[in-house]
Amino acid sequence: MKIGELAKRSGLSAHTIRYYEKIGLLPGADRDQSGHRDYDASILIWIEFLGRLKTTGMPISQMLRYAALRKLGPESDGQRQRLLEEHRDVVRAHVTELRACLEVLDAKIAGYASSSEKQDGKHNDGP
Amino acid sequence: MKIGELAKRSGLSAHTIRYYEKIGLLPGADRDQSGHRDYDASILIWIEFLGRLKTTGMPISQMLRYAALRKLGPESDGQRQRLLEEHRDVVRAHVTELRACLEVLDAKIAGYASSSEKQDGKHNDGP
DNA sequence: TGTTGACTTAGAGTGTGCTCGAACACCTAA
DNA sequence: TTAGGTGTTCGAGCACACTCTAAGTCAACA
Structure with a gap:
C-alpha cells in the first residue's frame, strides 16, 4: 500500500504520515523500486493505537518513548x-x-x- | 486585590491574567491610584468557570464568544x-x-x- | 510522446496558548 | 534616600503538532 492509500485508510494525511516517520513515531517504511513508501496493512493497527493515545491526550514525546521501547x-x-x-x-x-x-x-x-x-x-x- | 494576589488565588500567572484581559477573556480591571490593576474577588468565580471550560477543551475563541455574550x-x-x-x-x-x-x-x-x-x-x- | 497524478525531499510556515524579557514606574521599609 | 518588591506596557519568543510549499522524480495512460 502506498502512502496515499494509507492516508485514506488511516485518516492521517500523507504529510502527517511522513512527519510521524521522520520523528520516529512510525517505523521507516519499505520502498518500492521507485523509492515510494510501500506499507504493510499491519501498520494500520499501530496507527490506530497511536490514535487512541493521542485521543487520550498523550503527548508525542511520550508516544515516542513507547515506540522506542517497542523497538x-x-x-x-x-x-x-x-x-x-x-x-x-x-x-x-x-x-x-x-x-x-x-x-x-x-x-x-x-x-x-x-x-x-x-x-x-x-x-x-x-x- | 492586586494582580499578584489574584495570580496566587486563581492559579493563573500574572502574565496569563494580563493576556486574558488583553484578548477580552477577562474584563478590563479597575486601577488604583498608581495604575495597578485592582480586582474584586468576584473575578475568581469567572476565572474558575473559564478553567472548567478550558479543562473540557473549549478553545479560547469560543470562550471569547461566551464572554462577549455575557457582556x-x-x-x-x-x-x-x-x-x-x-x-x-x-x-x-x-x-x-x-x-x-x-x-x-x-x-x-x-x-x-x-x-x-x-x-x-x-x-x-x-x- | 506528452501529460497527468502520485510520489519524493528539505525546509519553511501556521495556529494555539501561553511565557518571557526589557525598560520603566511606584510604594514601603530600613 | 536608597534598595527591594511589585506593578506597568509592548512585543518577542516558545512548545506543540502539524501543514504546506517548492522543486523534482517516476509510472501509466491517451
Whole structure:
C-alpha cells in the first residue's frame, strides 16, 4: 500500500504520515523500486493505537518513548506496561475531572433554562 | 486585590491574567491610584468557570464568544445556554470516547501483565 | 510522446496558548 | 534616600503538532 492509500485508510494525511516517520513515531517504511513508501496493512493497527493515545491526550514525546521501547522487543514489556499504566491513571483522573465539569455545565444550563422558562426577568449574573 | 494576589488565588500567572484581559477573556480591571490593576474577588468565580471550560477543551475563541455574550447582559441568555449545551454535548462525546480508549488501554495492559506473569516467552508483537 | 497524478525531499510556515524579557514606574521599609 | 518588591506596557519568543510549499522524480495512460 502506498502512502496515499494509507492516508485514506488511516485518516492521517500523507504529510502527517511522513512527519510521524521522520520523528520516529512510525517505523521507516519499505520502498518500492521507485523509492515510494510501500506499507504493510499491519501498520494500520499501530496507527490506530497511536490514535487512541493521542485521543487520550498523550503527548508525542511520550508516544515516542513507547515506540522506542517497542523497538527493543519483548525485553521492554515491563517498561511499556508501566508507561501505559501511568497514562491510564492520568486518563482516568481526567475523565473524573470532566465529569465534575459536566455537572457544573449542567447546573449552569439548568439555570439558563429555568430563568427563560419563568420569564421572571431574573438576571443571570454569574459566569 | 492586586494582580499578584489574584495570580496566587486563581492559579493563573500574572502574565496569563494580563493576556486574558488583553484578548477580552477577562474584563478590563479597575486601577488604583498608581495604575495597578485592582480586582474584586468576584473575578475568581469567572476565572474558575473559564478553567472548567478550558479543562473540557473549549478553545479560547469560543470562550471569547461566551464572554462577549455575557457582556450583552440577560438578553443573551438563550445564546449562552445554546453555546453551553453544544459544548456539553461535545464533552459528553469526548468522555465516551475516552472510556472506549480506557478499555483498549486496560486490555493492552492486561496483555503485558499476563505475558510477564506466565513467563512463557510469548512475544507481545502488537502495538 | 506528452501529460497527468502520485510520489519524493528539505525546509519553511501556521495556529494555539501561553511565557518571557526589557525598560520603566511606584510604594514601603530600613 | 536608597534598595527591594511589585506593578506597568509592548512585543518577542516558545512548545506543540502539524501543514504546506517548492522543486523534482517516476509510472501509466491517451
